[in-house]
Amino acid sequence: MSDEKNFPTMIIPAGTEIGVNERGQLSIRTPGNLVIQNSGSYSLIESSQGSVRIDPDVKVEAVSILAADSCFIAGELTAWKVKAQKITLEKGAQAYIMLQQSENLELDRSARLVGNFASDKELYLLLGRFSRELRQLPQELSPGGENGRDTFLPGETRAEEDPFVAPDGEDEPSPAVRQDTEETLDLVRIIFERELARADLMDPGRSALESLLEMVRDQRMEELEKSYSYLIAQVPEPSAELGRSRDMLARLFAT
16 A cells, blocks of 8 residues: 555564553563663663663653663653663753762763762762751742741751851861761651651650650750660661661761
């Protein structure tokens, strides 16, 4: 027929796994090279022995992209994690990657990369450090904030909120020690807030965690050091994360 169209042949190599999750996201695992020529939402794109390529004008949203060799991006990618030996952004490519794990990263001058954290811990620490600012974003997108509250950029704090520098300047800890303390308190606070969000958490565990959270937020270090172990022990069936918080505080106060 004169109006008959020729369509490309699709070959699914042996060993390829294709599935769809409950959110309608496609999952593709293949042993060889994988070229994405169709825009879409994916839970996983994986080449166990080769490379992954996203062609020009293709928009891909993926939770994870894993490639044994390289990941070539010529279109647009939004991903939580990309792991490959080498990640290459070609001319005009755009990539929004939260966690990027690669030995080599190549960007064309016209390419754009946003995100690029090295690990879950790095991202976790950063979001924890600025969690107050993140919670306030809807009310403080404009200068001065809502109800006349001050707006602070990430990294800015009120001088009186800094508990680590003595008023007379003596016995001031080193920047490295101070940063480690702040990061530990940020992580512990996030864990306590998550635990308190559990609907099944009852007293005395809930009251104990509320007291601990208040100490961490106010940075009452002496009181926290004396009571954290006992108060955490008041929580029945503590989660693994709560156990981690106890270990982190133990290391903090052991230094």
